[in-house]
Amino acid sequence: xxxxxxxxxxxxxxxxxxxxxxxxxxxxxxxxxxxxxxxxxxxxxxxxxxxxxxxxxxxxxxxxxxxxxxxxxxxxxxxxxxxxxxxxxxxxxxxxxxxxxxxxxxxxxxxxxxxxxxxxxxxxxxxxxxxxxxxxxxxxxxxxxxxxxxxxxxxxxxxxxxxxxxxxxxxxxxxxxxxxxxxxxxxxxxxxxxxxxxxxxxxxxxxxxxxxxxxxxxxxxxxxxxxx
Amino acid sequence: xxxxxxxxxxxxxxxxxxxxxxxxxxxxxxxxxxxxxxxxxxxxxxxxxxxxxxxxxxxxxxxxxxxxxxxxxxxxxxxxxxxxxxxxxxxxxxxxxxxxxxxxxxxxxxxxxxxxxxxxxxxxxxxxxxxxxxxxxxxxxxxxxxxxxxxxxxxxxxxxxxxxxxxxxxxxxxxxxxxxxxxxxxxxxxxxxxxxxxxxxxxxxxxxxxxxxxxxxxxxxxxxx
Numbered sequence: 001x002x003x004x005x006x007x008x009x010x011x012x013x014x015x016x017x018x019x020x021x022x023x024x025x026x027x028x029x030x031x032x033x034x035x036x037x038x039x040x041x042x043x044x045x046x047x048x049x050x051x052x053x054x055x056x057x058x059x060x061x062x063x064x065x066x067x068x069x070x071x072x073x074x075x076x077x078x079x080x081x082x083x084x085x086x087x088x089x090x091x092x093x094x095x096x097x098x099x100x101x102x103x104x105x106x107x108x109x110x111x112x113x114x115x116x117x118x119x120x121x122x123x124x125x126x127x128x129x130x131x132x133x134x135x136x137x138x139x140x141x142x143x144x145x146x147x148x149x150x151x152x153x154x155x156x157x158x159x160x161x162x163x164x165x166x167x168x169x170x171x172x173x174x175x176x177x178x179x180x181x182x183x184x185x186x187x188x189x190x191x192x193x194x195x196x197x198x199x200x201x202x203x204x205x206x207x208x209x210x211x212x213x214x215x216x217x218x219x220x221x222x223x224x225x226x227x228x
Numbered sequence: 229x230x231x232x233x234x235x236x237x238x239x240x241x242x243x244x245x246x247x248x249x250x251x252x253x254x255x256x257x258x259x260x261x262x263x264x265x266x267x268x269x270x271x272x273x274x275x276x277x278x279x280x281x282x283x284x285x286x287x288x289x290x291x292x293x294x295x296x297x298x299x300x301x302x303x304x305x306x307x308x309x310x311x312x313x314x315x316x317x318x319x320x321x322x323x324x325x326x327x328x329x330x331x332x333x334x335x336x337x338x339x340x341x342x343x344x345x346x347x348x349x350x351x352x353x354x355x356x357x358x359x360x361x362x363x364x365x366x367x368x369x370x371x372x373x374x375x376x377x378x379x380x381x382x383x384x385x386x387x388x389x390x391x392x393x394x395x396x397x398x399x400x401x402x403x404x405x406x407x408x409x410x411x412x413x414x415x416x417x418x419x420x421x422x423x424x425x426x427x428x429x430x431x432x433x434x435x436x437x438x439x440x441x442x443x444x445x446x447x448x449x450x451x452x453x
Binding site for chain 1: 299312396420423435
């Protein structure tokens with residue numbers, strides 16, 4: 001144990017700084033792709049409400065496909081396949097590819113979460129709003145969605161934890177973030193165990209508040225909610 | 229667009245068998261990791277519901293760390309980190325151990341939620357009939373909890389299939405690794421789109437049936453109540 005800690009002797013200061021900066025890049029990547037996923041997920045959840053069959057099918061295919069394949073496949077598609085196939089317009093930096101990939105993948109998951117949140121509300125809420133003379137859009141915005149938020153917040157927070165961990169995969173397409181930095185440091189110092197353990201600690205520090213938030217929200221939002 | 233499919237057709241005999249073999253490897257790793265997770269998860273769950281803090285807190289810590297750090301980091305620690313300390317695994321066993329240990333945290337939570345969902349009265353009744361706590365767990369609690377656990381366990385299996393993709397980074401010959409190797413080693417850059425599309429197809433062939441099973445189990449759970 002002591003011997004193991006000795007390994008950090010020469011590196012600790014530099015690594016703390018390097019990995020700290022890289023953690024910020026990870027958080028940034030997570031933040032941007034989170035909002036992209038939210039936007040995509042919201043659109044994909046609301047489209048079926050319009051009851052247009054063709055659009056409905058499209059959304060179903062999107063959700064089915066992106067939920068069923070690993071993020072890695074999507075990242076490879078965006079970063080390797082599209083440029084290699086000769087679509088030069090679609091050549092993007094690894095960072096953009098990471099955001100797009102995580103956003104598209106997360107959008108499919110959030111769409112399901114949003115949909116179940118909207119459907120968990122009693123139908124009477126929508127009917128009452130419509131009978132008061134609200135347009136469907138207004139009823140959605142002022143009556144249904146504010147109540148649905150309560151139901152969906154805990155799973156969204158849970159999704160955020162998953163997203164944070166998925167950003168590690170972006171190191172495979174060399175997007176600048178914590179895992180990539182850890183790999184660099186591991187190979188330049190020949191101390192892989194030390195570097196990856198430290199990366200794990202950094203990830204844990206970032207996910208810890210999120211995981212506690214999930215627990216808090218589950219208790220807080222569960223209060224007075226009809227179950228079963 | 230037609231050229232895309234014509235090329236796919238031309239290259240089909242080259243790429244399909246390779247990816248099919250890789251899928252077999254993916255399934256193998258997935259089943260191995262599932263078995264490790266199911267067994268280790270039981271230990272984690274029983275420790276977490278134990279009365280003794282000495283058992284409860286380590287299990288809590290294990291679950292938290294495994295769920296709070298990326299599986300990629302864990303696998304790198306097991307494969308690259310441990311080999312640095314002199315413990316060497318081949319990629320496939322490192323993958324099975326890594327994904328299994330990671331899964332044990334999730335499966336443990338599923339077990340615990342299932343066990344805790346069974347009404348206290350059930351244990352009390354079993355104990356008052358003179359059963360030992362271990363027997364009450366074995367014959368009264370677990371058979372009932374199993375019904376509640378099956379749907380989330382099935383969902384976990386789906387996640388696991390998708391998680392196997394990351395072990396391509398430690399050169400375990402599964403779908404994503406073989407696909408990348410096909411593209412790079414044989415210079416088939418122009419058909420990389422077709423290859424990755426086929427990868428997606430193989431993953432969907434594994435996950436879609438599982439998600440149907442999960443849906444069925446979810447419905448069956450309602451009926452069993």
